[in-house]
Amino acid sequence: MSDSTDRSPPGTPLSDEAIQQGKVLTLEWPSSLRYAWDTGVAIGRFLAELKNGRIIGRTCHKCERVLVPPRMFCERCFRPTDGWRFVQDSGAVNTFSISHLRWDASRIEDPILVAVIEIDGASSGGFLHYLGEVKPEEIGIGMRVKAVWKPPEERTGSIRDILYFRPS
Amino acid sequence: MRRVAVVGAGLTRFMRRAQESGTELSWLAASQALASCGLGLKDVDSVAIGSAPDAFDGVHMKGEYLTPGAGGWGRPVTRPYAGGGTGVLMPIHAWHHVASGLFDVCLVVAEEKMSTCHPHPQGAFVTIFDNFLERPLEPNLIWIFALEMQRYMQTYGITKEEIALVSVKNKRNALDHPSAQVAEEITVKDVMESEVMVSPVNRLDVSPVSDGAAAIVIAAEDVARRLTDKPVWLDGVGWNLDTAYWTNRDLAFPAYVERAARMAYKMAGITEPRKQINIVEPYDPFSYKELHHLEGLLLADKGGAPKLTADGVTQRNGDMPVCPSGGLLGVGNPIAAAGLMKVAEIFWQLRGEAGRRQVPGQPKVGLAQAWGDLMQVGTVVVMRVD
Numbered sequence: 001m002s003d004s005t006d007r008s009p010p011g012t013p014l015s016d017e018a019i020q021q022g023k024v025l026t027l028e029w030p031s032s033l034r035y036a037w038d039t040g041v042a043i044g045r046f047l048a049e050l051k052n053g054r055i056i057g058r059t060c061h062k063c064e065r066v067l068v069p070p071r072m073f074c075e076r077c078f079r080p081t082d083g084w085r086f087v088q089d090s091g092a093v094n095t096f097s098i099s100h101l102r103w104d105a106s107r108i109e110d111p112i113l114v115a116v117i118e119i120d121g122a123s124s125g126g127f128l129h130y131l132g133e134v135k136p137e138e139i140g141i142g143m144r145v146k147a148v149w150k151p152p153e154e155r156t157g158s159i160r161d162i163l164y165f166r167p168s
Numbered sequence: 169m170r171r172v173a174v175v176g177a178g179l180t181r182f183m184r185r186a187q188e189s190g191t192e193l194s195w196l197a198a199s200q201a202l203a204s205c206g207l208g209l210k211d212v213d214s215v216a217i218g219s220a221p222d223a224f225d226g227v228h229m230k231g232e233y234l235t236p237g238a239g240g241w242g243r244p245v246t247r248p249y250a251g252g253g254t255g256v257l258m259p260i261h262a263w264h265h266v267a268s269g270l271f272d273v274c275l276v277v278a279e280e281k282m283s284t285c286h287p288h289p290q291g292a293f294v295t296i297f298d299n300f301l302e303r304p305l306e307p308n309l310i311w312i313f314a315l316e317m318q319r320y321m322q323t324y325g326i327t328k329e330e331i332a333l334v335s336v337k338n339k340r341n342a343l344d345h346p347s348a349q350v351a352e353e354i355t356v357k358d359v360m361e362s363e364v365m366v367s368p369v370n371r372l373d374v375s376p377v378s379d380g381a382a383a384i385v386i387a388a389e390d391v392a393r394r395l396t397d398k399p400v401w402l403d404g405v406g407w408n409l410d411t412a413y414w415t416n417r418d419l420a421f422p423a424y425v426e427r428a429a430r431m432a433y434k435m436a437g438i439t440e441p442r443k444q445i446n447i448v449e450p451y452d453p454f455s456y457k458e459l460h461h462l463e464g465l466l467l468a469d470k471g472g473a474p475k476l477t478a479d480g481v482t483q484r485n486g487d488m489p490v491c492p493s494g495g496l497l498g499v500g501n502p503i504a505a506a507g508l509m510k511v512a513e514i515f516w517q518l519r520g521e522a523g524r525r526q527v528p529g530q531p532k533v534g535l536a537q538a539w540g541d542l543m544q545v546g547t548v549v550v551m552r553v554d
Contacts, residue, residue: 086293097314105288
């Protein structure tokens with residue numbers, strides 16, 4: 001009874017011009033939502049330690065992992081994690097990218113260099129951050145890097161207390 | 169447990185911006201799916217609605233919002249959601265409706281209007297990133313894909329040219345799909361020369377932003393056999409979620425897709441997937457994802473999917489056709505509807521109703537897979553005709 005190709009599927013495509021020239025009625029509604037999130041126990045400590053210029057993780061003795069970012073429970077063993085452990089502010093590039101787009105898809109001239117950093121002392125991986133003081137063509141997976149911190153008086157307890165990671 | 173079949177399907181055009189509202193798109197797909205198997209709304213026992221985050225549309229509770237157009241009036245309605253994985257999670261969810269014995273006929277509708285969010289829906293995706301550790305870095309959604317693609321390429325020594333072949337194949341396949349938004353004949357060179365968005369992702373490596381809807385009708389065995397002489401059995405379902413701590417994972421291999429696939433294969437009695445699956449619709453929002461997912465589905469060795477592509481194995485007339493529909497890269501990507509479009513494609517292909525897209529050789533067993541969230545979710549269905 002039905003052949004998927006012998007009919008024209010329903011749907012009325014609109015062009016940008018139709019919108020811009022007001023040929024179709026539209027309504028704009030800017031959303032205004034403000035949130036104030038609780039950090040949670042684990043990330044609260046992580047951010048506080050970033051303000052101190054240090055990276056902290058949690059340990060799970062059952063699966064023997066050092067977890068960065070820290071969490072108060074191990075999601076694999078499903079038990080509370082056992083303790084805090086400071087890790088290094090150095091590591092290696094696990095993967096990277098060179099972004100020519102901003103968060104809202106607008107284009108930028110000066111690309112953003114971003115990477116997942118495997119933090120020394122953590123069991124696997126680490127977190128997302130910027131790379132700096134490096135040319136895009138010089139970046140490679142496995143490259144050793146070290147955190148460049150904001151001066152202590154400028155730190156606020158944010159992931160941005162680290163400015164970026166640079167080759168070491 | 170009783171056997172469950174897909175007995176009808178409907179699909180709208182996929183468009184950058186549709187005049188139709190989300191509810192109207194749902195109505196168009198749902199009514200078409202019912203008409204395709206000769207049913208009316210009175211025959212529908214339950215409804216499952218799939219749609220991506222409410223944030224895209226600025227509408228609260230989209231399942232409820234879409235209900236009038238999705239056939240949900242006065243009926244038990246559920247709305248499961250798994251990001252891009254939704255399109256295949258929907259039939260899995262509907263399978264439960266019917267296999268449990270609670271309902272005989274379930275109407276499944278997946279809809280998306282990504283055109284609504286301005287200036288670009290990528291902005292609505294910002295909330296996919298961790299509030300504290302990632303959003304202050306002002307990330308773009310595409311970073312996730314670029315980082316995963318880079319790791320995949322470097323781990324196995326795969327080149328961009330090899331990956332570009334997927335865009336070429338799928339956009340060409342889509343020329344034969346009446347719903348296609350971005351079907352065209354392109355070359356590897358076109359892909360390599362297209363604008364770099366977030367390296368190594370170029371513009372022609374990415375599926376578009378789309379509006380569209382898809383719907384299928386699912387029925388219990390006895391009802392299915394009365395409605396059609398070619399019911400397409402949902403013989404295997406599988407789904408799996410990986411940790412949200414994506415920066416602690418190995419991005420070179422989608423373990424959650426493997427786990428979902430194993431679950432579906434076990435249920436469907438598939439022991440040698442590469443031999444027993446005739447036709448595959450893996451999720452291809454980006455060119456490399458088709459390859460990444462083929463490996464997660466155990467249909468190619470780790471790092472081996474590019475060679476299958478280069479050798480022509482995944483062409484429509486190849487040994488294992490992949491994305492004969494044209495996929496997301498060619499047909500379009502209205503998030504929840506895209507995966508269901510793939511299920512509809514397997515449905516039509518196994519019944520010999522795919523017209524110019526028909527894969528030769530009378531395929532009997534097909535697989536559709538979708539993926540979503542922060543590279544977390546794998547959803548898989550194995551479908552079969554007698």
